[in-house]
Amino acid sequence: MDKSLVKAQDTSNPDTEKQSAISEQNSSLISAQGVTKVFKRKDQSVTAVEDVSIDISQGEFVSLLGPSGCGKSTMLRMIGGLEEPTDGLITVDGRTPGEARCNREFGIVFQKPVLFDWRTVRKNVELPLEIMGWNKNDRRTRAEELIELVGLKDFASKYPAELSGGMQQRVSIARALSFSPPIILMDEPFGALDMMTREQMQTELLHIWAKSASSTVIFITHSISEAVLLSDRVFVMSARPGRVMQTLDVGLARPRTEATREDSRFGQALATIRNSIFSQS
Numbered sequence: 001m002d003k004s005l006v007k008a009q010d011t012s013n014p015d016t017e018k019q020s021a022i023s024e025q026n027s028s029l030i031s032a033q034g035v036t037k038v039f040k041r042k043d044q045s046v047t048a049v050e051d052v053s054i055d056i057s058q059g060e061f062v063s064l065l066g067p068s069g070c071g072k073s074t075m076l077r078m079i080g081g082l083e084e085p086t087d088g089l090i091t092v093d094g095r096t097p098g099e100a101r102c103n104r105e106f107g108i109v110f111q112k113p114v115l116f117d118w119r120t121v122r123k124n125v126e127l128p129l130e131i132m133g134w135n136k137n138d139r140r141t142r143a144e145e146l147i148e149l150v151g152l153k154d155f156a157s158k159y160p161a162e163l164s165g166g167m168q169q170r171v172s173i174a175r176a177l178s179f180s181p182p183i184i185l186m187d188e189p190f191g192a193l194d195m196m197t198r199e200q201m202q203t204e205l206l207h208i209w210a211k212s213a214s215s216t217v218i219f220i221t222h223s224i225s226e227a228v229l230l231s232d233r234v235f236v237m238s239a240r241p242g243r244v245m246q247t248l249d250v251g252l253a254r255p256r257t258e259a260t261r262e263d264s265r266f267g268q269a270l271a272t273i274r275n276s277i278f279s280q281s
Ligand SMILES: Nc1ncnc2c1ncn2[C@@H]1O[C@H](COP(=O)(O)OP(=O)(O)OP(=O)(O)O)[C@@H](O)[C@H]1O
Pocket: 039, 040, 041, 046, 047, 048, 066, 067, 068, 069, 070, 071, 072, 073, 074, 075, 240
């Protein structure tokens, strides 16, 4: 690719150069080209992500899969406009991630549910809508809709402390979806759940995603089977510094259900990713 695109951070007038680079980008909804992130602290530096290039289309469900510390969260934070790349360029629908974030294009679900203890489930889900200035009735209607969608209808008046971890995470998901963001960023949202709850949540997420027409999801996980079950494509990252070492088109029919786990192509996809990971180590 044209190196002028990846040097946007280093120039004396980065904004001008970034804007002209953005206008040259392709039609992907999310595009990362030659992205590197180096964290510098005193005399030490850590390269978290190195030369990552990925393109994600609107409506795709993609996963970033890789070992602990390989830069998955850093990559997601850069796409979400919460962190700046050291080098390279990320665009979101032709804008910078920061612009897209200000434009409320992202719903973000973090690994740990970040809920407000003093607000009920309903009030937690309503929070982004309150900030966006929705009126009380519309907020309430939308929150009830989402709470039902994530299966917590009977818990709308409860406080986070009265819920299990999995239920709290469903509240986080409902809140992230409340304002119908076109892009949903999920950083290991099921990482802390037991296997049974986790598998239930995976199929529930597929159900929710199927209903939220045309939204694009970037999902982080350590779990190969979770990535395969959920995704259209899986980006397999190497150990730190994280690079994309393989992109797998999953190619399993949708809708996917519990039965998909029994499909021979599901097993084949798992084997392909395992081989890729173990052939590198
Ligand atoms: N703010 C920061 N300052 C310094 N180093 C950081 C910072 N954030 C992340 N790192 C380093 O960057 C590397 C990648 O971290 P990151 O959190 O992106 O990994 P990850 O793939 O999400 O790991 P995990 O699966 O354990 O969540 C790690 O070595 C980490 O120590």
